[in-house]
Each structure stands twice: as C-alpha cells, then as structure tokens.
Amino acid sequence: MQISPLLESLISALRCLPGVGPKSAQRMAYHLLQRNRQAGLHLAHELNEAMNNIGHCKACRTFTEQEICTICANVRRQSSDQLCVVESPADIFAIEQTGQYSGRYFVLLGHLSPLDGIGPSDIGLDLLKSRLASESIHEVILATNPTVEGDATANYIAQMCNEFNIVATRIAHGVPVGGELEMVDGTTLSHSFVGRQKIDF
Amino acid sequence: MQISPLLESLISALRCLPGVGPKSAQRMAYHLLQRNRQAGLHLAHELNEAMNNIGHCKACRTFTEQEICTICANVRRQSSDQLCVVESPADIFAIEQTGQYSGRYFVLLGHLSPLDGIGPSDIGLDLLKSRLASESIHEVILATNPTVEGDATANYIAQMCNEFNIVATRIAHGVPVGGELEMVDGTTLSHSFVGRQKIDF
Incomplete structure (x- = not known):
C-alpha cells in the first residue's frame, strides 16, 4: 500500500475520535481534502484552542476557559x-x-x-x-x-x-418515557415499583 | 444553554466531518477534553499539515505532498x-x-x-x-x-x-461475491447475465 505519508498520518490521527474506525477515518480524511479544506483548517484551529485553553471551573470542576464557568457565575443560579x-x-x-x-x-x-x-x-x-x-x-x-x-x-x-x-x-430510576414495559429489564422494572408514587387528585 | 464558547465552537467545527451529527460531535469533544488532550493536539497538527501541504500529483492527480506521487514515481509501475x-x-x-x-x-x-x-x-x-x-x-x-x-x-x-x-x-458489473441472488437488484442481475463468461477447463 503506497499512499501519501501525510495522508496516512492524518487518517491514523483521526482514529483518536470515539466511534471512528479505519474506514470512517479514511472517509473523513478524503472528504476534507477533496471538498472542504477550509473546514479542516478551521477544525485544526478550534482543536488547538480548545485543548490548550479549556480548563476546569474552580467552583464546579466543569470545562471552561475562564476561572469560573458561566453557570457558576450566573447570579440567578447563585x-x-x-x-x-x-x-x-x-x-x-x-x-x-x-x-x-x-x-x-x-x-x-x-x-x-x-x-x-x-x-x-x-x-x-x-x-x-x-x-x-x-x-x-x-x-x-x-x-x-x-x-x-x-x-x-x-x-x-x-x-x-x-x-x-x-x-x-x-434522581428517579424507572421505566423510560415512551418505552414498553415488556422490553424493560428486570432491575429497572423493580426500581420503578420501589419508587412508585401516590397519584394525588 | 450555557456552555463554554470555546467548547461550543469545537463541537460545531467537528460537524464538518462526514457522518458526524450534533450528538457525535459533542461526544467527540468531551472525549478529547476529558481523556486525551494530547491526541486532540496531535490531530490538530496533522490536520493543519495535511490541509496545507497535500496537493495533487502532476501525473495522475491523486493526493500527494510531492510533485509526483509514490505510485507514479515507482519504476516497476512506470x-x-x-x-x-x-x-x-x-x-x-x-x-x-x-x-x-x-x-x-x-x-x-x-x-x-x-x-x-x-x-x-x-x-x-x-x-x-x-x-x-x-x-x-x-x-x-x-x-x-x-x-x-x-x-x-x-x-x-x-x-x-x-x-x-x-x-x-x-471493470465487470455483476453479483457481489458472498451475496445472495435473491437479494441482488434487477439491473445488477441483468448486468451479470450480459457479462457472463465461459468456463474453461
């Protein structure tokens, strides 16, 4: 197999993404090169920015590029x-x-x-x-x-x-909304019985 | 919805990849931030290199970072x-x-x-x-x-x-190897009849 070394290393780098195997990675690389190089460069820039600048909120430990995330900084939430x-x-x-x-x-x-x-x-x-x-x-x-x-x-x-x-x-464990009882596993169903609530009129 | 602006733009940038919708893009962004920032930076680097340096082979027009691709430059192939x-x-x-x-x-x-x-x-x-x-x-x-x-x-x-x-x-059009005749569409099947070959002993 003789393909361009740069292309080969791009394909293998794309496999760090979850759910991306060799075939998808190949498709992604060819798609970007053939149809959308601008988007590829933009993605590279955003990846760099995010990986280097996003840290953790000092109050709640979520991802943010500031000291305190927008949710923790919100007065109504405080x-x-x-x-x-x-x-x-x-x-x-x-x-x-x-x-x-x-x-x-x-x-x-x-x-x-x-x-x-x-x-x-x-x-x-x-x-x-x-x-x-x-x-x-x-x-x-x-x-x-x-x-x-x-x-x-x-x-x-x-x-x-x-x-x-x-x-x-x-948080309540029970039958997911829209599901069918016969398809729900036993543990979930028993949780939904234990966690039953009185219907108030 | 209040999430970090950098994270939001990374998620939207990831959607340039084929087959990646909002949910997958979100999963990819969180995965990279949480588990593998090094791979994210490596991917950014490879994307940049590939998008900027990969051009087309002067002989066969495939992707390569050189003037002539490795296949065209191969003496045996020439x-x-x-x-x-x-x-x-x-x-x-x-x-x-x-x-x-x-x-x-x-x-x-x-x-x-x-x-x-x-x-x-x-x-x-x-x-x-x-x-x-x-x-x-x-x-x-x-x-x-x-x-x-x-x-x-x-x-x-x-x-x-x-x-x-x-x-x-x-190249021959016909029934894919490993397929079943009843599942093959009519056009392909008629192609496989037109393109039939004599069995030689």
Whole structure:
C-alpha cells in the first residue's frame, strides 16, 4: 500500500475520535481534502484552542476557559439552594437541555472505584465538602449514573450531606418515557415499583 | 444553554466531518477534553499539515505532498502498460488493497456531468489525452463508479482511447461475491447475465 505519508498520518490521527474506525477515518480524511479544506483548517484551529485553553471551573470542576464557568457565575443560579452532583461535564449539557433544573452543579469527573484506586479526593469530594460547609445549600441532587459505582458514589456523598444536615436526593430510576414495559429489564422494572408514587387528585 | 464558547465552537467545527451529527460531535469533544488532550493536539497538527501541504500529483492527480506521487514515481509501475482511470483518490486506496493491480492510475476527481457544468477539462481529460499520446499505454482500465455519470464518463474516455488505438476495458458489473441472488437488484442481475463468461477447463 503506497499512499501519501501525510495522508496516512492524518487518517491514523483521526482514529483518536470515539466511534471512528479505519474506514470512517479514511472517509473523513478524503472528504476534507477533496471538498472542504477550509473546514479542516478551521477544525485544526478550534482543536488547538480548545485543548490548550479549556480548563476546569474552580467552583464546579466543569470545562471552561475562564476561572469560573458561566453557570457558576450566573447570579440567578447563585441564589438557588440546590446543588446537582454529576459524573461528567457532558451530563450537565444533557440536564441543561431538559430546562428542568436551574440550580448549581458539581462535577466529579469520575466515580468512586476502589479497585481502580479512585478515592474521594480523586473525584473532588474535598472541594465538595468545603462547598457544603461554606455555601447555603438546602438540597443536593445526586445525578450520578445508575451503575454500581454511580450508586456507591451517590451513597457516599449522601452520608457527607448528612454531616452538614443537608437533604440529599437521588434522581428517579424507572421505566423510560415512551418505552414498553415488556422490553424493560428486570432491575429497572423493580426500581420503578420501589419508587412508585401516590397519584394525588 | 450555557456552555463554554470555546467548547461550543469545537463541537460545531467537528460537524464538518462526514457522518458526524450534533450528538457525535459533542461526544467527540468531551472525549478529547476529558481523556486525551494530547491526541486532540496531535490531530490538530496533522490536520493543519495535511490541509496545507497535500496537493495533487502532476501525473495522475491523486493526493500527494510531492510533485509526483509514490505510485507514479515507482519504476516497476512506470514499466507497466496499463492505466486505471478512477473517480477519486479513495478509489486508488480501495484498488491497491486488493493487491490485484500493479499498473499506473489516473484520477478524474469527479465525473462528466453536463447538468452541473462539469465538462471534460474539469476532470482532467486534457491531461489524460496528453498522457495517452506521449506514454506507452496498451490498455486503459475504466474503473469509474457504476452510475449513469460514471458509465457516461467511461464511454467518453473509451472513445478517446480509440483515437490512439489503445484498448479500453470496463471493470465487470455483476453479483457481489458472498451475496445472495435473491437479494441482488434487477439491473445488477441483468448486468451479470450480459457479462457472463465461459468456463474453461
């Protein structure tokens, strides 16, 4: 196989993107070279800017190029007494798109995982503790992933909240909206029974 | 929605890649920031290098950063009397991977399409003509796509070859290997009947 070395290294570099295998990478490289070199250069510039300048918010640990992210800097959000704890910055994006929540966030950037050597300080729980102690927070909403590690992390943080007499809540687990009962797995279904709510008239 | 402006522009820049929608672009951006900033910077560098330095081979018009691509510069290939005409550089990649062909190539970078105003000179047929006139070529293999435009382009080039008394051949159309007859469309099946070959013992 004899192709241009530069093209070959572009194709292999594109494979760092998640979900991009050799065929997609090849298609992307040829597409950019043949149809849209300007967009390729623009992408290179944006990648450089983002990788070099985006750091973590000092208050909530999400991605931002400033000291404090736009959500933490928002005055209306600062006056909220709710704090939502999530595992990754992408979760904030998903929650914000629902328009359901208007409080502050805290990003763990991971979850507790003793087997991998990830303890409380690795997921910023010391910072969270100091925020719980110093800020006026009434409720901590634990929106970690519904996995064993996510649940364990949520429990750990709930205990921490208890020390400061702060209410800790966990997001509901149950049947996804629009799904069919017979297609839902047993664990989810049993969660939806345990978490059943009274219908008020 | 309040996310970092730099992150937002990275996500929108990633959408220039073929097959990448808003969700994939978001996943890619978060993945690079969270797990692999080095790979992101490397990708930016490779994109810049490739977009700025890759041009077209003077002989066959494929992508290369040199004057003449590695295939055209190969002495063994130069002594071959076959020339394969393809629509895009990616086609060369596909043909090379079969290991079936060891001649030279010519890349049209498109196909004849009078409705879109794409005539013979736009797909480099003047350069091809001068190569047919000056080089010792015995056979031109027309490997354009099996579409209406690809077929029309192949016919046009076949007529050109005829002027120079060069044999023009078209790659076989037929049932794909490993496919099932009942799943093959009618046009392909009729092509496979027209192009049937005698079995020699």
